[in-house]
Amino acid sequence: MAGKWYELITGSLADKKAYRQYKARIAALPEPYRTAANAFERYFMYNGGITDGDPAVMVTMLNDFADLWERAAVDGTPVDEIVGADPVEFAETFAAAYAGKRWIDKERTRLTDTIKGLGEEES
Numbered sequence: 001m002a003g004k005w006y007e008l009i010t011g012s013l014a015d016k017k018a019y020r021q022y023k024a025r026i027a028a029l030p031e032p033y034r035t036a037a038n039a040f041e042r043y044f045m046y047n048g049g050i051t052d053g054d055p056a057v058m059v060t061m062l063n064d065f066a067d068l069w070e071r072a073a074v075d076g077t078p079v080d081e082i083v084g085a086d087p088v089e090f091a092e093t094f095a096a097a098y099a100g101k102r103w104i105d106k107e108r109t110r111l112t113d114t115i116k117g118l119g120e121e122e123s
Helices: 002-010 013-027 033-047 055-075 079-083 087-096 103-122
Strands: none
Touching (some): 013 033, 013 055, 033 087
């Protein structure tokens, strides 16, 4: 009973554990893969590539992301061969491959609804 109440307030403990495991996987990467993975994660967070509403989608995305960098490290694939000439395009394409709403989608809806509401008040 107490566990369910706690998770209702703080979120799923399993999701938190999965995120900590993902962070440990990234921290264990050799250079330059660790630096690249951390840079992309930061971009995902600021760009809204991490999805809102469904933690399972985020956990899947992050695990796939860690798999990508671990495989590259094992194979010795250069970072630029993975991301191509445009790291931003790579990041946005990677994030777009995961279904779900992004933070910016919520803000777009909020902006649209607010502006529509203003038009209705003027009538």
